[in-house]
Structure formats: structure tokens, C-alpha cells
Amino acid sequence: MKPIRLLSLLLGCVSLFPIPAHADWQAVENVQVYTVGGKTGAELYASIGGRGPKIGNAGRAVAVTNFKLTWTRKYEPKGNSCVLAVARPKLIITYVLPKPAERLPGPVAKKWETFISGVHKHELVHGDLIKDMVKKIEAVSVGFTVANDPKCQKIRTELTARLGELSRSQRQQSRDFDRAELSNGGNIHQLVLALINGQ
Numbered sequence: 001m002k003p004i005r006l007l008s009l010l011l012g013c014v015s016l017f018p019i020p021a022h023a024d025w026q027a028v029e030n031v032q033v034y035t036v037g038g039k040t041g042a043e044l045y046a047s048i049g050g051r052g053p054k055i056g057n058a059g060r061a062v063a064v065t066n067f068k069l070t071w072t073r074k075y076e077p078k079g080n081s082c083v084l085a086v087a088r089p090k091l092i093i094t095y096v097l098p099k100p101a102e103r104l105p106g107p108v109a110k111k112w113e114t115f116i117s118g119v120h121k122h123e124l125v126h127g128d129l130i131k132d133m134v135k136k137i138e139a140v141s142v143g144f145t146v147a148n149d150p151k152c153q154k155i156r157t158e159l160t161a162r163l164g165e166l167s168r169s170q171r172q173q174s175r176d177f178d179r180a181e182l183s184n185g186g187n188i189h190q191l192v193l194a195l196i197n198g199q
Contacts, residue, residue, distance in 0.1 A: 027091040033099040041195035065126035075152040082152035115195040133170035
């Protein structure tokens with residue numbers, strides 16, 4: 001059988017909707033599945049290659065982590081300045097994972113369980129990076145003040161520029177993590193090999 005090309009597990013991000021938070025909050029985390037067919041690890045992995053979520057022009061992935069981030073915010077004029085007094089995030093993270101369409105034979109089921117557990121843990125790291133980014137946005141946002149902005153117009157542009165760097169940093173962290181995990185000998189590479197070998 002021809003070797004199956006390793007698929008990248010890249011972070012699929014919904015674009016950042018700037019501007020941040022206030023008190024305690026928790027992300028809503030969901031899992032969505034797509035079905036794959038096959039009775040062997042190799043067949044299942046080949047099915048992932050045909051049915052996995054699309055990642056731009058990079059083809060298909062085994063799994064992706066998507067998020068939607070919106071904010072409730074309140075700007076307050078203070079003298080000749082403007083202050084971001086309230087910024088509360090609403091973060092929804094969705095992990096998209098493969099699931100066999102039918103029950104697998106015993107030995108294959110065990111291999112699949114190891115594989116999907118490892119893939120899920122990988123995606124949870126992406127989720128943690130997103131949550132960390134939102135906390136950093138919150139930290140730089142609440143109390144953010146812009147002088148000479150009594151109508152609270154300039155503050156939005158200036159804050160968006162600051163938040164862009166945090167978003168870029170999170171995306172780079174995700175890319176670096178994927179690169180390490182997907183490289184030869186990396187964790188995901190090993191999970192794929194364990195799934196498809198010996199069948």
C-alpha cells in the first residue's frame with residue numbers, strides 16, 4: 001500500500017473581533033465530528049484524507065480548532081480622554097474531530113482510541129493558546145485610555161492595533177506547535193504511524 005501523506009492539523013481561526021473583557025469568564029468548548037469509513041487503521045486514515053476539514057489551500061486536516069470571539073464593551077469619556085471601562089469576552093471554541101462511521105474490530109478499535117485521544121489532546125493545546133490570547137487581550141484592554149479622544153473614536157483604532165500583535169503571536173505559537181508535532185518523530189506523526197502500521 002502506498003504511504004499515506006501526513007495531514008497537517010493546522011489551527012483554523014475565525015478572525016479576531018477586537019476588544020476585551022471584565023470579570024471572570026469561561027470559554028464554551030464544543031466537539032463536532034465528521035465520519036470516516038474503514039475497518040483498518042490505513043483505511044480510516046485514507047478516509048480522513050478525503051473527508052477531513054479543509055484548511056485553505058493546504059488541503060485537508062485530521063482535525064481543526066475553530067473559535068468565535070466577540071466582546072461586550074463600554075467606552076467612557078473621562079475629561080478629554082476615553083477609557084475602555086468594560087470589556088467582556090464571549091469565546092466559543094469548536095474542536096472538529098474524525099469518528100468512525102461503524103464499530104471497529106477489537107485491535108483496530110484500540111489503535112483508534114489511542115490515535116483519537118492523542119489528536120484531541122493536540123487540539124486542546126490549540127484551545128489553551130486561544131484562551132491565553134483572550135486573557136492577554138483582556139489584560140491590555142480594561143482601563144485602556146486614549147488622550148484627546150472625548151468622543152471615544154480614536155481609542156478603537158489604537159486598541160485594534162495593539163490587539164493585532166496578540167492575535168499574530170497566538171497564530172505563530174499554533175504554527176510552531178503544529179510544526180513540532182507533525183515533524184518526523186513528532187507526536188502526531190507517531191500517532192499516525194501507530195494507527196496505520198501492522199494492518
